[in-house]
Amino acid sequence: MQQETISVHGRLPRPHGNGPASTPIYQSATFQAESVAEQERLRTGDRFYTRYGNPTQSKAEEMVAALEGADAGLVFGSGMAAITSALLTTLQPGDHLLIQRELYGGTFEFVTKWLPRLHVDVTMFEAARAADCEQLLRPNTRAIYIESPTNPTLQLVDIRAITDCARRHGIRTMMDNTFASPFNQLPHALGVDVVVHSATKYLAGHSDLVCGAVTGRQDFINELHETRTTLGGIMDPLAAWLLIRGIKTLGVRMERHNGSAMAIAEYLSGHPAVRRVNYPFLSQHPQHALAKAQMRGGSGMISFELDADAAGAARFVESLRLFSLAGSLGGVESLATIPAATTHARLSGKERTAMGVSDGLIRLSVGIEAVEDLIADIDQALVNTARLRGIPEVVASRASTPAGERIRHDSAS
Numbered sequence: 435m436q437q438e439t440i441s442v443h444g445r446l447p448r449p450h451g452n453g454p455a456s457t458p459i460y461q462s463a464t465f466q467a468e469s470v471a472e473q474e475r476l477r478t479g480d481r482f483y484t485r486y487g488n489p490t491q492s493k494a495e496e497m498v499a500a501l502e503g504a505d506a507g508l509v510f511g512s513g514m515a516a517i518t519s520a521l522l523t524t525l526q527p528g529d530h531l532l533i534q535r536e537l538y539g540g541t542f543e544f545v546t547k548w549l550p551r552l553h554v555d556v557t558m559f560e561a562a563r564a565a566d567c568e569q570l571l572r573p574n575t576r577a578i579y580i581e582s583p584t585n586p587t588l589q590l591v592d593i594r595a596i597t598d599c600a601r602r603h604g605i606r607t608m609m610d611n612t613f614a615s616p617f618n619q620l621p622h623a624l625g626v627d628v629v630v631h632s633a634t635k636y637l638a639g640h641s642d643l644v645c646g647a648v649t650g651r652q653d654f655i656n657e658l659h660e661t662r663t664t665l666g667g668i669m670d671p672l673a674a675w676l677l678i679r680g681i682k683t684l685g686v687r688m689e690r691h692n693g694s695a696m697a698i699a700e701y702l703s704g705h706p707a708v709r710r711v712n713y714p715f716l717s718q719h720p721q722h723a724l725a726k727a728q729m730r731g732g733s734g735m736i737s738f739e740l741d742a743d744a745a746g747a748a749r750f751v752e753s754l755r756l757f758s759l760a761g762s763l764g765g766v767e768s769l770a771t772i773p774a775a776t777t778h779a780r781l782s783g784k785e786r787t788a789m790g791v792s793d794g795l796i797r798l799s800v801g802i803e804a805v806e807d808l809i810a811d812i813d814q815a816l817v818n819t820a821r822l823r824g825i826p827e828v829v830a831s832r833a834s835t836p837a838g839e840r841i842r843h844d845s846a847s
């Protein structure tokens with residue numbers, strides 16, 4: 435079955451009988467048993483105590499695992515609960531973790547501040563250097579952790595290069611698939627052992643809940659279940675239901691995100707006030723061929739630099755009317771942020787420069803509004819920004835070429 439079908443139904447066949455079309459919300463902390471013997475059996479299932487599991491969570495887990503093409507999955511109260519639980523299940527004191535440098539800020543924080551406390555050695559490599567994987571390994575390397583496309587510069591990691599290298603040495607690979615979503619990229623099919631998600635983003639898709647997910651082989655998921663039960667990063671049943679509801683429209687949302695972001699990336703790359711656009715599905719992106727090989731579409735994330743300084747970038751995002759100035763991504767509404775001032779603010783200037791995050795870099799999460807309206811919004815904000823710097827409006831604006839004429843709604847794939 436295709437992703438669009440799986441996102442609506444999860445794994446088929448569905449149970450027979452007079453069941454509900456929508457998954458019920460089991461808003462209960464605990465479940466009763468008929469006997470002590472039964473209660474003992476229930477401990478391993480999803481009808482014992484909600485920190486151990488819950489039928490609404492189970493349905494969300496089945497859907498995410500089916501979408502990722504994995505044996506099994508678990509959902510968590512946040513993406514960070516999912517990521518930290520997956521890493522803690524994998525690593526022991528004395529282990530070495532090889533991890534990409536361009537990481538989500540919270541993950542960077544955990545691996546640089548918390549893992550050393552647990553006597554785990556961490557070394558970092560650049561996303562573009564995946565081919566050098568072999569030289570970066572140590573005898574005690576337990577796992578390699580990657581993220582692609584990266585936040586916020588949208589570089590790609592050659593997933594196959596990493597998993598081939600790890601397999602030769604019996605090393606576990608872990609990947610954050612948040613930015614692409616399982617609609618656009620299937621890491622397990624490329625050999626990744628463990629996939630993690632901030633399900634807050636594209637999976638849930640409506641900026642209305644915080645949640646996480648992990649998928650992998652059944653034996654790993656069983657171990658992870660013990661970690662989750664002990665650390666307690668569980669997802670509430672109501673949040674699990676909202677996640678299920680969000681996932682049902684993943685296919686139509688992602689198609690629109692892919693198509694609109696592609697159109698906006700093309701518009702920006704032809705604009706005289708824009709210095710650089712990062713979007714893997716642009717034909718001039720240095721990793722365009724890799725994008726086409728390992729992704730179905732580019733998703734809704736774009737970053738770009740104006741021909742302006744930090745003040746100019748601030749003026750631009752503050753001039754937007756449809757795009758909200760807000761963190762997070764992957765929702766139906768379009769958002770804009772300046773990573774140096776938000777997601778990457780806790781890093782030093784030197785660390786940011788090493789990651790390619792300049793002070794004027796702008797990140798867009800393109801929503802599902804009409805793309806003509808989004809481009810008109812960007813256009814007026816560019817004019818406003820240029821005015822501040824005394825650039826004649828005619829140069830800054832491409833209003834003479836109606837943006838809508840060059841825009842198609844279909845996806846990048």
Ligand SMILES: *Cc1c(COP(=O)(O)O)cnc(C)c1O
Binds near residue numbers: 512514540610634646
């Ligand atoms: C948001 C995000 C996370 C963290 O997820 P939360 O749900 O906020 O805990 C991890 N990885 C990536 C790539 C993210 O965008």
